[in-house]
Amino acid sequence: MFADRSDAGERLADRLVEEGVDADLVLAIPRGGLPVGRVVADRLGAPLDVVVAVKLGAPGNPELALGAVAGDGSVWTNDEIVSRLGVDDAYLQEEQARAQAAASQKLREYRRGESLARLDGKRVVVVDDGLATGATALACVRQVQAAGADEVVLAVPVAAPDSTGRVRDEGARVVAVETPDSFGAVGQFYRDFRQVRDAEARSYLGERENEERGRGDRE
Numbered sequence: 001m002f003a004d005r006s007d008a009g010e011r012l013a014d015r016l017v018e019e020g021v022d023a024d025l026v027l028a029i030p031r032g033g034l035p036v037g038r039v040v041a042d043r044l045g046a047p048l049d050v051v052v053a054v055k056l057g058a059p060g061n062p063e064l065a066l067g068a069v070a071g072d073g074s075v076w077t078n079d080e081i082v083s084r085l086g087v088d089d090a091y092l093q094e095e096q097a098r099a100q101a102a103a104s105q106k107l108r109e110y111r112r113g114e115s116l117a118r119l120d121g122k123r124v125v126v127v128d129d130g131l132a133t134g135a136t137a138l139a140c141v142r143q144v145q146a147a148g149a150d151e152v153v154l155a156v157p158v159a160a161p162d163s164t165g166r167v168r169d170e171g172a173r174v175v176a177v178e179t180p181d182s183f184g185a186v187g188q189f190y191r192d193f194r195q196v197r198d199a200e201a202r203s204y205l206g207e208r209e210n211e212e213r214g215r216g217d218r219e
Contacts, residue, residue: 002190012157026041027116048205053135056077068138109202130156130158
């Protein structure tokens with residue numbers, strides 16, 4: 001049980017150091033991944049930025065992910081869940097349109113509308129506050145790989161064991177503090193799992209924004 005996301009970040013950072021993970025860049029998945037990612041980035045001595053994806057919610061259960069839309073517009077769907085729930089094409093297309101609009105909004109809020117820059121040769125750690133179905137994480141990992149990263153590590157405080165396998169199948173390394181056999185939802189492993197508001201989430205990027213503002217002033 002983690003006290004909150006900052007505590008989870010400390011314990012995740014400890015695990016990454018123990019496993020000898022180095023990073024040129026830490027990318028957090030907003031919003032919940034940013035408090036965790038801030039701690040990890042500081043410990044690894046790497047800059048913090050964001051990578052965006054929005055899950056496709058199941059009919060009547062939006063927390064269950066049918067897949068995800070990435071910030072670059074690419075779509076990943078979990079065909080097994082889609083088939084098991086009997087989700088029709090009309091619903092899937094409507095949900096994809098909603099998620100694409102939401103992903104574009106997040107890009108505007110967190111990256112001024114810009115997609116990921118080229119990451120050729122970089123070692124990138126992608127951070128979230130937990131891994132349930134893995135849909136958003138997979139979409140983010142694929143974005144980072146498509147941007148040319150040399151090595152991608154997905155780092156989370158807690159993960160469902162079957163989802164870690166899906167991410168590894170994509171060619172990414174997974175580092176998790178806990179992988180409990182009994183997994184219901186990420187929030188059950190936190191004493192404080194309150195929603196992270198956009199303003200709070202952006203505050204963890206203050207250092208990056210100040211650096212960019214300073215570069216702009218010098219130019």
